[in-house]
Amino acid sequence: MSDQVAVSPFIIHHSSFIIIQDMHHDNGIWVSTEDLMREESFLQSAEKEFSMENIDQTDGKWETGRRDFLKMLGFGLGAATVAASCQIPVKKAIPYVTKPDAIVPGVANYFASSIVNGGDYCAVLVKTREGRPIKIEGNSLSAITGGGTSARAQAAVLSLYDTRRIQYAGKVSEGQVEKMEWPVLDREIKAKLATGAPVRIISNTIISPTAKKALADFVAKYPNTQVITYDPVSSAALLEANRQSFGAAVIPSYKFDLADVIVSFGADFLGTWISPIEYARAYAKNRKITPGKKTKMSRHYQVESHMSLTGSNADNRVLIKPSEMGAAIVALYNELSGGSGGPKVNEKAAAAIKKIAAELRNAAGKSLVVSDSNNVAEQVIVNKINDLLGNLNTTVDFGTPSYQRQGDERALDGLLAEMNAGRVQVAIVWGANPAWELRNAEAFKAAFAKVPVRVSFNGVMDETTAVCNYAAPAHHLLESWGDAEPKKGHLSLIQPTISPLFDTRQAEHSLLEWADSADLNREDEQPYYQYLKSHWASELFARQSKYNTPAAFWDMSLHDGIFEIPATATPVAFAGTVDVNGVSKPSGAALEISFYETVNIGAGQYAHNPWLQEMPDPVNRTVWGNHLNIPVESNGKDKINGWKNLLDGEQVEVDVNGQKLTCTVVRNFGQAPGTVSIALGGGREMGGCGVSFGVNVNPALKVEGGLTQYYASDVNVSDKVGVDKNFACVQHHHTMGLHSAADATQNIDEAEYFQGSLTKRSIIFQTNLKDLQELGDKMEEFHEEAEHLNSQTLYPSTDEWFKTGLKWGMYVDLNSCIGCGACQVACVSENNVPVVGKKEVARHHEMTWLRIDRYFYGDIENPNVVYQPMMCQHCDNAPCENVCPVSATTHSMEGLNQMAYNRCIGTRYCANNCPYKVRRFNWLDYTTADLWPANEERIFHLEGDEKPFYADNLVRMVLNPDVTVRSRGVIEKCSFCVQRIQEGKLTAKREGRAILDNDVRSACQTACPTGAIVFGNLNNPDSEVNKKSKAAAALAYKVLEEINVRPAVNYSAKVMNSNEELYS
C-alpha cells in the first residue's frame, strides 16, 4: 500500500482524555491499534479474506512439486476407479433387545441436571440422543440461572468424551495407572485407614449437601480426618470479612437488578466472579432500554487496571494500579464517611471516586458496591460502604446466601507443615489440583510426597494425580448422581445421562465404601443414588412444606432439576471494625502486574477443554493460552503504539516475584498505563489438551496475611526476546473493517481499498443514554437514506414473495450482550463445528460460525467497548448466492440462506463476496470426515497436536447426529440452526397447529444468560423477535443496511449510561 493513503488520525486532547477525530473515525469506533493507525496489516486483513501473515506456513510437509502433483493425480484417478468398482459396504441395523420405553430412536430426551465444578454452578437440561449426551441447555426453572448458561457449562459435555480420562482404578506410577480391581483398591486403602492415622481430604468448594453428608460419615468413622477446602481463585478474604462484619462466613446474594448505581472494585462479576450467570442475568435486566418506554438504566463503574469482561461492559472505568485497590476503596469510604485516613489513590482516580461517591449517596439503598479483593480489611470497608449506603438487606441480601465459595487457602499452610512433619498418613484429593494451581505447588509436591498413601478422585491424569499413588477416578458429572445447594434453599439435582463409559466410581461412593457406611447399599446397582435419595427423604424433605411425601418431593425435584425453598428474610447489621490502614498500600512501583481468571478456562480448571481453549478470550481475543496484556500508548499527537513499542505476538521475559516467565504480548486497550496483566490458567503441565499452551503464572503469586494476592509490584518486563510464530488472536480475522482507507474521497469507486473496508460503514451504532433522542433521529435519517439507496434497483422487490408462510429472523440486543461467549460454544456444540488448533487459528482457519466482534470507542487510553455477535445474516439479497458457480448456496422461501455442502466445490467466491465475513472454509480435513476406513487406524493412533480433533470414536460421540459433519474443501456457515427449525416445524405440523416462538429457538438464543438474542418468525406480528425489533424502534438497525443485501438480523444500538463529567 502506498504511504500517502495512511493518514494518521488526529488525536484530540479533551481536557483529560484523548479521543480520535479524523475522517475515517468520525463515528469514533475502532477495533485495534492497527485500525487506528491504518497500518498495512490491518488494511490487508480488511481488504482480503486472509492477511498474508502466517498464511503460507506449511512446515514443508504440504508442499507439492510437479512430480508430486502428477503422482497425486495418478493416484486420484486410480483411487476413483477402484472406489467406483467397489461394492457398497454392507451396513448393519441393530435394534434393542428390550427397547426402553422412554427412548424413541431419533428423538432427543432431555434430563434436568446441574453442571457443577467447585463453586461454579449452572442448572441445565442435558439433551441426549439414543442415550448419549450431546448438548447442554439452560434450565429456565432455576431462579439462579433462569435458563442462562455459560461457555464453561456449554462445554461440559465435551469433557465427558475426553480420550485422556482415567479409565479404571489403580496404582499410579510415572503418570500411568496400573489397573486394580475396585475391591482390591478398597482393601488396600481401608487397611491404611483402619490404623486411625491422620487423614486429610483436599478439595475445592463443595456445594453438594449430600456429598457433605458423605464426608461427615467418613469423618465420623475416621475422626482423625480433616477436610481442607480452597478455591482455585480465592475469595477467602470476602468470607472472612463477612464473618467479621455480619457473623457469617458466607457470600450474600448481590441483587444487581435492584441497583441503580453499581461500583465494582475489580470484581469481574459478569465473567468469572462467584456466580456470573446469575449476576449477568440480573445486571442485564437493568441495562435493557426501550425508547419511549423504558429509558432508565443502571450506571456501572468499574475500578480496575486490566480490562475485564465486566470492565468492558462498564459505563465508566476508573484506572488504577493493582496495588492502589485498597487506596481506591478507602477513598470511596472516606468520601462517604467523611474520614481522611489511609493510603491515597492517584489524583485522577481520587477525583473520579469523589464524583462516584456523590452519585452513590443519591442512590442510597439502590446501589451496590462489590470487590474481588483478597484483603480482609478492604472487604470489611466494602461492607461498611454498603452499610453506609443502606444497601444491606436490599441489594446485599443475606437471606439467601451463596455457598459457591467456601475455600480458605490459609488452611493449606498448616497442611503443608503437617505433611512435612510426616504427620499425615492418608491424603485424598477430590477435584482440586493443588500440585499445579497453588502458588507454592513445588513445595506442596515435596510435602505431599511424604504422605504414605495419596489418593486422587480426579478424572484425568493431572499434575496432582500424577504424584498420588492411587487413582480412584470419579465419574464424569454427566455419569453421576448428586445434588447442589449453590445458594441457601436453592436445591438442585444432578442425574446421570449415560452409563459410566469407563470403570470409574463416584467419589462419594468411594468415601462411603471406605467408611464402611451402613447407609450405602452395596448390593444396589447404583448405591450412591439410593444414598442420595434417602438423604433427600430424611433431611432435605423436612426443610420444605410443598410436598407431603418424600417420594413426591424427590420425583418432582428430579423432574424439574431444581427445588426452591422460599427464603426467609435475614436482616443483618454491620458489626465489623473498619481499619483504613489495614488495606494494601500503593507500591509506587513504575510497573505492576495483575493476574486474572478468564471467562473460558478459569484459573486452569477448564484448560483441557478444546472448545473453551478455542473460544477467543472476549477482551483480548486470543485463543489457546494466556498472553501478557500491555497498555496502548499515545504520544498525544499522531502516534498510537503498544507499550515499549511491542507488537502483538512478540515475546518478552517477565521477571515477577523472582519468577522468570516468557510471555507473548498482546496490546490491549483499557489496560492502565504502567501496568500489565496476564491470565491464570496457562501452561498446564499434564492431563489434556491444555498442556504447553501459555505460561504457568501461579508460582509468581504472592501472599499477604496468608491470602493469595493476584497482583505484584515487583515486576520487570524485558524488551522483545522473540516472536511466537503461532500467535493466534482472532481480532483481525474475518474483519469487516469500519472505515475507508481512502482519505479525501468517500466515493467508493475511487477508494483504493474497497473490499471489506468501505467508506463509513454502519456496523456499530452507539450513544450515551442522555443522547438517546439524538441517536434515534440520526438513525432515522440513516434508515431513510439506506432505504432510498436500496430502492434504486432495476430488479423487482422480493419482499412480497417472503410474505407467504414463514420468514426467519433474529434480533440481537447489543445493550444486553456482555460478550461472555456462551452462544459461541453453544453453536460449536450444536453444529459440530470442528476444533482446529492454535496453529490453524493463527492461519485464520478458525471455523466458528458465530464470532463475537469487539469494537472500541471513546478515550483511547480508557475506551468503551461494544460486543457484537456476528453470524450469517441470511440476506434476502445475498451476495454470496449470486456468485456460486454450482448453486451450492441458495435462498429458501423461509428466508434462509442455505448451504448444501455436498454441492460445494470450494471456489470460496461466496466467502469472498460476503460483506459480513461469516463464511468458513474447511481448509483441512478437521473432522476426519474424509478418512477412508483403511486409514482410520493410522490417524487415530496419532498423538497430541498431530491428531485431528474428532479422530477418535469417543470424541465423535459428542456429534449432533442431525447435522452433517463437513469434509474438506467445502464452505460452511451459520444455518440459523436449520435442524431446530425443521424439528420445530414438524412438531407443530404433527400437532396440527400454528408454529410458536418456543418451537424453534436457536442454540445461541437458548445459551444466552442475558436474553440478548431472540430468534423467530418475522411474518408473525406477535412473535417475540418482531415485538422486540419493533420496540427498539429507530435504534434497531441492520448491519450494512445501506448496501441492499437485506439481512434478516436486526441489531439494536449500544447505549451506555456513561458519566461524561467523571474526568472533567
Next chain:
Amino acid sequence: MMLKRICWVFTILFATALTMQAQPTKEAGKELFVANCASCHNKNMKDNLTGPALGGTEERWAAYPRKDLYSWIRNSQAMIAAGHPRATELWAKWKPTAMNNFPGLTDEQIESMILHINDVYINGAGGPKPPTTDVATDEESSEIPWMFIGFAAILALLAFALMRIVNNLYNVTRVQSGQAPINKTVTQILSTKGAVAFLVFALVLVFGHKMVDNATQMGRSQGYEPDQPVAFSHKLHAGANKIDCQYCHDSARRSKHSSIPGTNTCMNCHSAVKKGSISGTKEITKIFASIGFDPIAGKYIDDYENWSDKQIEELYKKWIGQEYMTEKSLTAMDESGRSEVELQWEGIVKALKNDSNGKIQGPIEWTRIHNLADHAYFNHSQHVAVGQIACQKCHGPVETMEVVYQYSSLGMGWCINCHRETEVKFKDNDYYKQYERYHNELDNGKREKVTVEEIGGLECQKCHY
C-alpha cells in the same frame, strides 16, 4: 319458530343416525377383529396367544348381563377394580397381562365381532386369503412410444427423399455442364465424411448418456435383497396376518427413523406363538435365544446374560427336539431329528453371534437395506404422520415380500419428483394456515392444490444440513 326448526333438525338427524346404524354382520366383525384384536388374540379362536382364545366367549359370559361383556371389552381394568366375578377370575388367570381399552367400540360393533368369533370357532377359518396387491405404486409406463417411432420413420423417409433430390439436382447440373452424372453406391454414401462424423457423434451421445446414467446409479442399490439373520417374512406378518406396519415400526410416526423393532416387540406375540406356521421352531427360537425366553417353561430367564453358551445350547436344543418329536408324534428322538436339531442350533449361533457381539445373547443384527447418503436427512414422521403417505409408496408392496428388498431407487430425482407431484394436506392442518396466499387462491378457485414443492419442498436445506 326457531325452536321448532331446531326440533325438526334434531328429529331428522336422529332418524338418520338410527338408519345409519347397521345391523351387526360377521363381515364387519372380521374387519374389526383384525383391526383391534388380532395382535393379541389368536385368529383361529381356539388357541391362546398374548390373550385368551376368544372362541366360546359368549357361553362363558352367558351367566352375566350382555352389557357386562361390553364393558369388559371397553375397559377391563375398571371391571377388575369393581370386582366383577368373571373379571376377577380372568385377571387371576392372565395377570399381569392387561387387555387394551377400546372405549370407542359400539354395542353393534362388539356384536359384529362376536358373530365373527362364533363363525370362525364353529365353522373354522377359511385359510388366509392371498394378500391383496391393490397398493398404488409408481408404474413405469411400459407402452411402446409409437408416436416417436412414427416421427422417426417420417423423418428418415424425408431425409432419404431429400438426399435423392439433392443428388438428382447435382447430377442435372453436371449433365448440363457436360459432365457425367455420379451415382454413388450405398457403401460410398456410408463412408462419406458426413456420415462417419454423424456416427461418431451419435456414439458419443449414446455412451455419454449411458455413462452419466450409470454414474448416478453409483452408490444406489435398488433391488438390494440381502439375506437376513432371521428369515422374517413380511408376506406372512403384514400380508396374511395383516399386522399394521406401525405396530412393529412404531417410531415411524414419531421419529426420523422407522426403526427395526426390538426383540421385546416380537415377544408380544411370540411368547404365545412359539412355532411358526412355515418354519416351525427354526426361526422363532432365534428370538428366544436373543432375549432369553424359555419356551418350555413359558417364561423369561432372569439371569440370562450370565448364561454360558452351553446352557443356552442345552435349553434350545431340548425345545427344538421336543417340538420335533411332538410334530412327528415320536416318543424317542430319531436320527433325522438329531440332525435337524443340530442344524437349527447352528442357524441360531450363526444368526446371533458375530464380530460385534460374541455372545448368543443380545440383539439380532439385521442387514440394513435402505441406506440413505449421510448428507441427506429424511424424516419418517414427516411423511407418515404429517403427509400420511402409505409406507408402500416408497417401500413397495412389502406385504407380498418374503424377503424384503429395496423397492425404490432412493435417488434424489426420485424424491424430487414426488415432492413436485404430491399434494399437501393443506386444509386439515392448522399449521398451514400461515400460507394465506395459497388459501386465498384455493378459495377463489385460482388454484386446485398446493404441492410440496410450493411450500419449499425442493429447497436444498429441507434435506441437506
